Amino acid sequence: MKRQGTLGSAGWSALDYWTQQIAALLVFIVVGNIIGPAAVGVMTMGLLAMTLMMTLLLDGFSDALIQRETIDAEHFDTTFWILLGLGTLAGFALAASAWPLAALFAAPSLRHVMPLLAICLPFVAITATYHGLLQRELQFRTLAIRTLISQVFGFATAVVLSRRGFGADSLVAYYLVARILEAVLVMPVSGIWPGLQVSRTAAASIVAFGRHRVGNQLLGFVVMQVDRFSAGLFLSAASVGFYSLAERISSAMINGFSGVVGRVAFPVFSARQTDTKAFLETLRDFLSGVAIIALPVFVGLAVTSREIVGTLLNARWAPSAPLLAIVALSGIAHSSNYLLTAAINARGRPDIPVRYSVVIMAARLACSLPAAWLGGLVAIAWANLVVTSLSAPLVVAFVRVQIPGVGRIVATAALPAVGAVLVMAIATLLVGMLLAGQPFAILLVAKIAAGMIVYPAALYLLAPKDLIRRAASLVRRR
Structure with a gap:
């Protein structure tokens, strides 16, 4: 093929x-x-x-x-x-x-x-x-x-x-x-x-690699689904529905963006697993490109959460809006975690994601279950965001031996987009204040339009050369 x-x-x-x-x-x-x-x-x-x-x-x-x-x-x-x-x-x-x-x-x-x-x-x-x-x-x-x-x-x-x-x-x-x-x-x-x-030989080879990936998937299941389980265990079915809707919107963006990149990156990284220089250059380019797109996507989702829920759903679903505003921000950490997981798997070390997933799983369980029992849906959402945000430096710490200089690569990759996304967030919030009282659909369109205009302009002013170079590199990459 x-x-x-x-x-x-x-x-x-x-x-x-x-x-x-x-x-x-x-x-x-x-x-x-x-x-x-x-x-x-x-x-x-x-x-x-x-x-x-x-x-x-x-x-x-x-x-x-x-x-x-x-x-x-x-x-x-x-x-x-x-x-x-x-x-x-x-x-x-x-x-x-x-x-x-x-x-x-x-x-x-x-x-x-x-x-x-x-x-x-x-x-x-x-x-x-x-x-x-x-x-x-x-x-x-x-x-x-x-x-x-x-x-x-x-x-x-x-x-x-x-x-x-x-x-x-x-x-x-x-x-x-x-x-x-x-x-x-x-x-x-x-x-x-x-x-x-x-054959037994092929089965042994497949199981030897796949068991770590399956183990990591099982741990990832706990990490991603513990909030819904906690809500179902301690709260009502309707509460599970509210939280599920917010997470489903957020997860659609996380899986539709970070999941896509991680899925494409894995075979690309695997093809360069024996060439450290090419491997690191590819990782850097992917991280830079992902940061440029991920930051405005997830911050934009957070600042338009009320308008999204109000436009797409009827009034029964209003409690999902504040939950969406919180859980959407967790997508920022997921974007780098997906790439680093793909990179370390491509290096033939699927055992490492299992290790850091155990730590993340323990943290999610320790935070989500008490949050549901004592604080309700909003507390669950905040517990999600805190643990997910802290997982980003944790993943870097675990993979740094196998991927030299990964901490510096991750830290510098997002810099061009951080300032631009802050300007975008301020602009969209100002638009919301100016148009207060308008229907949700009008507010949503206005905020999206403001973000789509302000963010590229701010990004171009802050880092035009870096943006062009990264984009060109990814276009040429095979």
Whole structure:
């Protein structure tokens, strides 16, 4: 297969990720306006369990296909059958956990929701293997087209069912249709079919690399989902719905941006893992480019949170706005963490992300659970932001031995954008004050327009040469 350039790969990868994130977000917004926060909260609790099982399948063992210098049919077949076996077992485990979790969260409807969600997992396993193979070859166009088709059908199904009174089951249908179609479409378009060339040698190699990635994924699950779990454990289903909506909007931007970059960066870094100079130059360029985009995106999301919620959702969802303003800022730290994790994995050290993820997980648990019990939703959001912000220097500390000078690289990468984003934030807040009392939609458009004008101008004035050089470097990168 012919590899695409980094910029082209990033574009198609962005389309792939954004299609998934936007479709999921739109489903929850459109359907959420119909079925209400409590029903969305129940679905969120069910998704917690499904997402936990999915961590065994996504970006773990399949990443071994990306990281290896060479692969053959034996490695592909072995990976496929390992993942399909895990996906089938995970499906049975998810279905079996329905009644216990329904009792834990005091949500009886989970008893029939979770067995239905369990059907998704074998199809997720099939998709994961092909995803790793196509990602290795930077074939993000193929992945993006598949995702677009499956998400459109899933979205349409959910909207139709919600309007016919199916409640949370309409969201279940969205996931079923999307996951099944993704698997059905990716196999024929890849042109590769699984065989029976399974070997212990290939399995040992895949498991040796993938076990660290799976371990890191499991820890990452706790880090990313502990807030929803805490809300479900101590607060009402409606509270889970409010927090879930805020996090879902924020996560759509985090996954749609940082996730895309990390996904493209991993194979690019892997190709340079033995050339330290080229590796560090590539890391520096990625970090600089990411900072220039990530800072205005997440700060902008925070300063327009009230207008976003007021424009997209009905009045029942108003409590989500202040939560969104807080959790959106955590995306800044995630943007550098995603890149550094991709970089250290590309160096063949997936054990290091496991180590720092353990520390981050412990901190999130220590802060989120008491915050939910004692302070409620806003306290959970602040605990999220504090721990996530502190995770950035922690990750740097863990990877500095394997990536020389990483602390200086990270510190200097964001400097050109910091001043510009402060100017942008002030400008958008002033626009909000000047137009106070206007409808949410007008305020949102005005604030976005102000940010889009002020930020590039301020960035150009503060660091025009650096901006142009970084952009040109990423365009040329292969």
